[in-house]
Amino acid sequence: MDALEIARWQFGITTVYHFMMVPLTIGLGLVVAVIQTVWYRTGKPEYLRMTKFWGKLFLINFIMGVATGIVQEFQFGMAWSEYSRFVGDVFGAPLALEALLAFFVESTFLGLWIFGWKQLKRGVHLACLWIAVVGSVFSAYFIIVANSWMQHPVGVEMINGRPVMTDAWAVFTNNTALVAVPHTLFGALAVAGGFLLGIAWYHLWRRRHDGIDTVGADGKVIPGEADIPGRDKADHKVWIRSLRIGAVVAMISFAGTALTGDLQGKLMFEQQPMKMAAAEAACHDGTGFSVLSVGNLGSKNCDDIVAVIEVPGILSFLAKGDFTTEVKGVNSLLDQYKADYGTHLPDNPIYGDRAGQEIEYVPVMEVTYWGFRMMIGFGGLAALAALVALWVTRKGTVPASRGLMRLAVVGILAPFGANAAGWIFTEMGRQPFVVAPNPDPSGIDQVFMFTAAAVSPGVSAGELLTSLVVLTAVYAVLLVVEVKLLVKYIRGGVVSAMPELAHAPVDENEDATPGSGTGKPGGSDDVLAFAY
């Protein structure tokens, strides 16, 4: 591997990893904020318990997103200095604004929320969470504005060979971003939905398994109580409500990703037709959507690929909204790309060893073809499972089957897989460009950059390999730690996030005491309502 390939692997690994934590942060943050709002308005103890429990898992995950996010900002300069020099005038601004307008809000108000259960009035405390969550949504917006500019450069003029921003409004309302933001947010909610569903299922199952909940003759659940902190009737409510919220969120967000994804697809057929042709592994112009294509997708030789099952008309629908328009395949696009952007990389030292080499315009089709299908497949599977879960649990609990419980828990991974596959598809599908040229009239001619020219010329392959190995190893270790902690707290149930349930006898004051601080400094308790 040369420096460019190592740098690309590093960016891919660190970004996909970072984006395991991010959607869960955004999605679960929104869900917890809604749940705490319900508790604020109704005062029902089960909603406080849900806030505490899901909030605890949210925080265990949040910190990993924070920690791995710093790498993202630094590695543009570290590993991709030529890219940074080229795009800095337009790409740096959304990054700076993300930090200034979103990260500050997110981290500061989350700190207030974590530590402020007693120092802040209930309403203010709730508002802090909402502000933090809105901050995370804004951060998603800014980073997608930056990414969308790489997919569809707008609002610039080329001056001395570099794009210079001339129209910030165009950059911040890039149509690519306006559809990608809701698509990403729905994707994040899908992750949260599956997370709630799987974990709540596990707890409902265990309550049955442990003989606490039983099922009556009519099939309806009879919630019971065990003489153990946190395993009372309210606990049953916690899990059944969590399960239903999770299932509903999962279904709504799938519908949302499908609708926004459709809009996004239609834009991409205009903006990056090669990406979409590669998503189909379609060599020739046509109208049919491939359900299964076989052959050597990696050969980049179209004659090696055969669509075994194809649904006529669907591809045209995805691209244009009708069933008859011919969509261009790889072969006809290839000639167009060669004519517009050349057949060989320029003989310029910034291309390193690749200077003068032939340009490979077709992305790696195994990745684009399967990435596209995994995104849709995992997403759909999760939504279907959510629908089934709602039906199966209509009488108030889950089946006693251990196998089904395991399926629900493993199912948590499906929306994560869909998110990762979608990003891998869209980023790999953009190759060989790091800033993709847009042939359609909305694009600006000749604003593009080959990935081969983007890497840091002064950084050696050895340095890049060192960081690739170090970061991958660190990330792997931390993933194990995070998952272990999550599992520990999940198994522990609500009491793991609310030790007060174990220490004080559970009484009806539960809904009134925590968080009802007056804002006045009181006893020693008020100094540290929560302590590290």
Add this chain to the structure above:
Amino acid sequence: MELLPTIWFIAIAVLWTGYLFLEGFDLGVGMLMKLFARNNTERRVLLNTIGPVWDGNEVWLLTAGGATFAAFPLWYASLFSALYLPLLLVLVALIFRAVAFEYRGKVDTDRWRAVWDWAIAAGSLVAAFGVGAALALTTTGLPLNANGDREGGPFAWFSGYAVLGGLAVVCFSLLHALAFLALKTDGDVRHRARNWFVRLLPVLLLPIAGWAISVQLLSGEVWTVAAVAAAVVAAVFAWQFGRNGLEGKAFLSLGVFLLLGSASIFGAAFPVVLPSTISPDFNLTISNASSSDYTLGLMSIVACVGLPLVLAYQAWTYWVFRRRVSAAHIPEAHSFLPAIAARALAPKD
């Protein structure tokens, strides 16, 4: 002289100063977890002084980095790529440190806590040293060629200035953390922190003074030399306030010291943002490294609204958590009762 690039040079200097001021004490507190705290309760006192705020403090680093990218892309690209390996270390240190804060109390065993205590202390040390080295090098120079790329291999950045800058930020952070702990804790920790502060101040400020004076020798001007002198006066005040037990004033005086020191360093470097040690022709300056006036103008407007807002709500956070923390406030580590105990009730597996 260009107006907007100058404003943004000042803005970035302000962001770095804000970072050193705020994260300075939480990096220092991190290091003091091993150097100062004597038992688990004291370590938890230390942690909880910065608990609600450290993450917000760290965003100053991200904002400084992001603003450099947006306002001076060539500065960002050259500095970050030239310092590839040291910044990798900083990243790993910051990752472990952040995770450690959150995870340390999540398992109730001594071994678990010991691992994360080391992560916090070593992470803070490495991050402070790395950031200090990077800042010192951007004011004293790196071997950059005409394209702004580093010549001479992965360790070509290494120089006495890197060590000096690294030590400067490590030592300043330690001192700043002692002042902060004296202000934010009560009981034994408070008094010890104050004693350490008074005793160690003269030593711990030496490296940062060395850095400031080096930069003056390289490119100082009258007003920046005067700023160094004023910084020394602020340090004397900090020391005197510390001796008299005026913890708030000592802390603030140290802040003034940082502000003046930072002004003297960035002011002397101006208008060069990153000198090349190969040839002054390859220096990156506010003119040849900056973004367009359009971008800088846009950023200026947003910063004028955003930055005061950030300062306001961060200040509010410090006010909300203004009470001193002492050992008596630290609750017991809650080893929660695993609900799994209900297994006993299970009729059969």
